[in-house]
Amino acid sequence: MFKENTIRLGIAPIAWTNDDLPELGGENTFEQCVSEMALAGFTGSEVGNKYPRDTEVLKKALSLRGLQIASAWFSAFLTTKPLEETVEAFIEHRDFLHAMGAKVIVVSEQGKSVQGQAVPVYKAKPVFTEEEWKLLVAGLHRLGELAAEKDMTIVFHHHMGTGVQTTAEIDKLMELTDPNLVSLLFDTGHLVFSGEDPIPVLKKHLPRIKHVHLKDIRPEVVARVKEEDLSFLQAVKAGAFTVPGDGSIEFDEVFTTLAASDYTGWFVVEAEQDPALANPLEYAMKARRYIGEKTGL
Numbered sequence: 001m002f003k004e005n006t007i008r009l010g011i012a013p014i015a016w017t018n019d020d021l022p023e024l025g026g027e028n029t030f031e032q033c034v035s036e037m038a039l040a041g042f043t044g045s046e047v048g049n050k051y052p053r054d055t056e057v058l059k060k061a062l063s064l065r066g067l068q069i070a071s072a073w074f075s076a077f078l079t080t081k082p083l084e085e086t087v088e089a090f091i092e093h094r095d096f097l098h099a100m101g102a103k104v105i106v107v108s109e110q111g112k113s114v115q116g117q118a119v120p121v122y123k124a125k126p127v128f129t130e131e132e133w134k135l136l137v138a139g140l141h142r143l144g145e146l147a148a149e150k151d152m153t154i155v156f157h158h159h160m161g162t163g164v165q166t167t168a169e170i171d172k173l174m175e176l177t178d179p180n181l182v183s184l185l186f187d188t189g190h191l192v193f194s195g196e197d198p199i200p201v202l203k204k205h206l207p208r209i210k211h212v213h214l215k216d217i218r219p220e221v222v223a224r225v226k227e228e229d230l231s232f233l234q235a236v237k238a239g240a241f242t243v244p245g246d247g248s249i250e251f252d253e254v255f256t257t258l259a260a261s262d263y264t265g266w267f268v269v270e271a272e273q274d275p276a277l278a279n280p281l282e283y284a285m286k287a288r289r290y291i292g293e294k295t296g297l
C-alpha cells in the first residue's frame with residue numbers, strides 16, 4: 001500500500017507516563033517505556049518528561065533499542081505573551097530536536113488554551129479574535145523561519161480546548177499561513193473528539209501535512225464528556241482516547257488517502273489513557289498489529 005521506505009512507525013511515551021497528568025503512569029520508568037516501544041515493533045518515539053535531556057545519553061538509550069526521535073511537542077504562547085519569550089524557548093527546543101536528528105517540530109498554540117484547566121473542554125474552548133489570529137500567524141511564520149535555519153519544519157498541532165481545534169479553524173490557519181513556513185500535523189483523535197470528519201481535513205490539506213498522530217476515540221466516553229461537562233484531562237482519565245483499532249475511527253480511508261499521496265515521514269501512535277487500566281505494552285502491541293493488518297507496514 002505505501003511506497004517502500006516512505007513511512008516510519010513511532011509511538012508517543014504519553015501512554016506510559018502522561019506529562020499533562022503526572023499521576024498517570026508516574027511509576028513507569030524511561031527505560032521501561034523505550035524498551036516496550038521497541039518490543040512492540042516501533043522504531044521511533046516522541047519525547048516525554050522522563051527522557052534524559054542530555055542528547056548523547058538519550059541517543060545511546062534509543063540506539064540500543066533501535067529507536068529514533070520523531071519529534072516533540074512545543075507549547076507556543078504567541079497570542080498571549082511577548083513573541084521573544086516563545087522564540088527563546090523554541091530555539092532551545094529546536095536545537096535539542098535537531099541534535100536528535102528530528103526533521104519536524106510539533107507546535108501547539110497554548111495561549112488561551114483550556115487543555116490543562118478544570119473547565120468543560122467543549123464549552124470553554126477559546127475563540128481567537130482577529131487580533132489574536134494576526135499574532136498567531138506572524139509568530140508561526142517566525143518559528144517557521146527559525147526551523148528552516150536548521151532544515152526543519154514546524155507542524156501545527158490542532159488540539160481540543162485550543163483556538164485551533166475545529167475544521168473551520170484549521171482551514172483558516174492554513175489559509176493565513178505561508179505553506180513554505182507552516183505545515184500541519186494531522187491528529188485523528190483530536191478531530192473526531194471535536195466532532196469533525198477527519199477525511200475532508202486530510203484531503204484538503206494533504207500537501208501540507210508533514211506529521212501524523214494516530215489515536216482512536218471511545219465514543220461513549222466522548223458522549224459523557226459532553227453530557228457531564230468534563231474537562232480535557234478528565235476526558236483523558238476517563239478513557240476518551242485509545243490506540244488505533246480499539247475505538248470508533250475508521251482508519252482505512254486515512255491510510256489509503258495517505259498511501260496515494262506524497263506523504264513521507266512518521267505515523268506516531270499516540271493514545272494517552274490510564275496505564276493502570278490500559279497496559280501500555282499490551283496496547284502498543286495492539287496498535288502495531290492493527291497498523292500492520294491495515295497497511296502491510
Ligand SMILES: O=C1C[C@@H](O)[C@H](O)[C@@H](O)C1=O
Pocket residue numbers: 014019020073115157187190213270272
Ligand atoms: O500531541 C499531543 C501531545 C499531548 O501532550 C496532548 O495533550 C495530546 O492529546 C496530543 O495529541
Ligand SMILES: [Co+2]
Pocket residue numbers: 157187213270
Ligand atoms: Co497529538
